[in-house]
Amino acid sequence: MPTPYVARRVAGLKPSGIRKFFDIVATMDDVISLGIGEPDFDTPPHILRAGIRALEQGATHYTSNAGLLELRQAISDHLEKLYGVRYNPQGEITVTVGVSEALYLAMTAVLNPGEEVIIPTPCFVSYQAEVILAGGVPVELPLSVENNFQLSAEMLEAAITPRTKAILIGYPNNPTGAVASREALLEVARVAEAHDLVVISDEIYDRLVYGVPHVCFASLPGMKKRTITLGGFSKAYAMTGWRIGYAAAPAEILGGLIRIHQYTIMSAPTAAQYAAIEALRHGEEAVESMRQEYDRRRKLIVGGLNDLGLSTIEPRGAFYAFPSIAVTGMDEETFAQKLLEEERVAVVPGSAFGPGGEGYVRCSYATAYEKIEQALERMARFMQRYG
Ligand SMILES: Cc1ncc(COP(=O)(O)O)c(C=O)c1O
Incomplete structure (x- = not known):
């Protein structure tokens, strides 16, 4: 019986399908985990030192609500240099506690009660919950492997109602590894324009692309x-624990996000902001060397899974492969559970990421090359029994 002390919209949230699975993994020995959604690398040493130095020099206070101006300037320079898009550091950028907070701010700032957000799925596990917490209604739009997990204007149009307020996209995608082509994004743009929608674009994996542009x-x-635009430091710079990200938008929209941020968070962690400045100014070499290592692992795991009969489209971004497990005749929950129990390899059932994920599992390659080799050997034994 749910307690009346907790609000219905909170009590009604589904527990994350990932957490449930990892609670089981935590009780087992000798598991090779392809389940983790964060870099296995530690933060590059020069970024780490910048954070430590800042603390030693007294960076133990709040910053301005929107974050250090120096960091906002560095984010602005970075976005202009990479993508040619200009955000004024004064009024169009706020530093947040990861993209997680930025998602919460964006939804809460944009949505009136009952307004709908179209969310292509499979997607990052927080998206639907963020919409619900903000009083909105998530409208899931399942994508399929047949069109490479890409959106089309036609599909979006079919999901539009008079209550549609926004579209939430996340490319490169967690969990599919799909990267949106310019053409697909232009279709989203066309629909957004035609129906006057807000587009919330989670670009946290922007730097992790392989042979295609973001x-x-x-x-x-x-x-x-x-x-x-939501961006972050967790993935490309291996800084998940620093809790730092940002939102960038025109001043009239960003003002709404900053108002919520100011009353709920005050300011993002100060030492982490200094570390983020160092990351943007001098982190390029480290990003590229991690990206190359992910790319090496990506080729290993995609080749390996396809050789086992687990058909996998080539992921061009992030650090996930999303194989179909159809050949085993199992559903994704059973597959993940049996693989864990019998061969001690952890993967995440695709359905944890929403409709469209049934019949798939997510395998993260943010783990050492040798571990991926061992995981594939174990999976080969498994497939001999069930393939
Ligand atoms: C697509 C996506 N967006 C946002 C986040 C949250 O990242 P952060 O650490 O910046 O809060 C994640 C983390 O897994 C993610 O995969």
Whole structure:
């Protein structure tokens, strides 16, 4: 019986399908985990030192609500250099506690009660919950492997209602590894324009692409005025524990996000902000060397899974492979559970990421090359029994 002391919209949230699974993993020995959604690398030493130095020099106080101006300037320079999109560091950028907080701010700032957000799925596990917490209604739009997990204007149009307020996209994608082509994003832009929608674009994996460019949604013609760009440091710079990210949007939208941020968070962690400045100014070499290592692992795992009969489209971004397990005849929950119990390899059932994930599992390659080799050997034994 749910307690009346907790609000219905909170009590009704589904527990994360990932957490449930990892509670089981935590009780077992000798597990090779392909389940983790964070870099196995530690933060590059020069970034770490910048954070420590800042603390030693007295960076133990609040910063301004929007974050250190120096960091906002560095983010602005970075977005302009990479994508040619210009955000004024004074009024168009706020530093947040990871993209997680930025998602919460964006939803809470944009949505009136009952307004709908179209969310292509499979997607990052927090998206639907963030919409619900903000009083909105998530409208899931399942994508499929047949079109490479890409969106089309037609699919979006079919999900539009008079209550639609926003579209939430996340490319490169967690869990599929899909990268949106410029053409696909132009279709999203067309629909957003036609129905006057806000586009919230989670670009946390922007730096982790392999042989294809990342297209920043706000850089598309006419799109900056209706886009909230979310970016972060957790993935590319291996800084998950520092809790730092940002939101960038036109001042009239960003003002709404900052108002919530100021009353709920005050300011993002100060030492982490100094570390983030160092990351943007001098982190390029480290990003590239981690990216190359992910790419090496990506080739290993995609080749390995396909050889086992677990058909996997080539992921061009992030650090996830998303194989179909159809050949085993099992559903994704059973597959993940049996693989864990019988061979001690942890993967995440695709359904944890929403509709469209049934029949798939997510395998993260943010783990050592040798561990991926061992995981594939164990999976080969498993597939001999069930393939
Ligand atoms: C697509 C996506 N967005 C946002 C986040 C949250 O990242 P952060 O550490 O910046 O809060 C994650 C983390 O896994 C993610 O995969």
